Amino acid sequence: MIARNNLSLATIAIFALQLTVNYAGAYFYPELKPYVQKYQDVQRCGAMPEDYHLVYRNYLYDSNYGGTSKCVKFHKIQRYVDVHGLTKVSWATNGSGRRFMHGHDTLTSMPGNTVRNRHTYTSHHEPATWNHHTVFMDCISCYIGRHHYARNGYGCTLWRPASLVSQNRTDYCDFIFDVVCGSSPKYYIYDSACERASETVVTNKAPWSE
Secondary structure, three states: OHHHHHHHHHHHHHHHHOOOOOEEOOEEOOOOOHHHHHHHOHHHHOOOOOOEEEEEEOOOOEHHHOEOOOOOEEEEOOOOEOOEEEEEEEEEOOOOOEEEEEEEEEEEOOOOOOOOOEEEEEEOOOOOEEEEEEEEEEOOOEEEEEEOOOHHHOEEEEEEEHHHHOOOOOOHHHHHHHHHHOOOOOEEOOOHHHHHOOOOEOOOOOOOOO
16 A cells, blocks of 8 residues: 555656646647656556546536536447547436447547547547547546547546546545646536436447447
């Protein structure tokens, strides 16, 4: 436990101290320095062993993830083959069950980086494509994403694995989010009610079976 805590503190220090303003397209993203890109390489973690839940974000509405719906969950249903992977995202509905969005994810590199830290999602339900890049990923504790289509390019989300999300923990992932994305506003998408949300399928338009 002590070794794990020391590793976490070292990660915070290295990541935070190396954050200086970087330019990508028309935006300034402090996390896109080459020195911290190793913390943005999702492929280093291998196959995702469990679902990830969206805990909070710094913008209210996201048309790609159910608008203002609660209990947003990311399921990776296929291991990445080279730079491509099939994905599924779901969220709670006002009635019962969950609504699903199926698609595929393509990994590429953000300008100035060599790791594949940019995700381009393409929906299988409608002609829609959107991007986000990885701000920080811990293979055990969390994932932080920067959503280019939200909040004028500065939308951020924090996700946690299913095995940890109900613990309502606060750790270095939250600290990094606050440093890079700001501590306010925060819109909480996950709460204790999500643990009781039905898994009944509301739509199953996927090109493969559930």
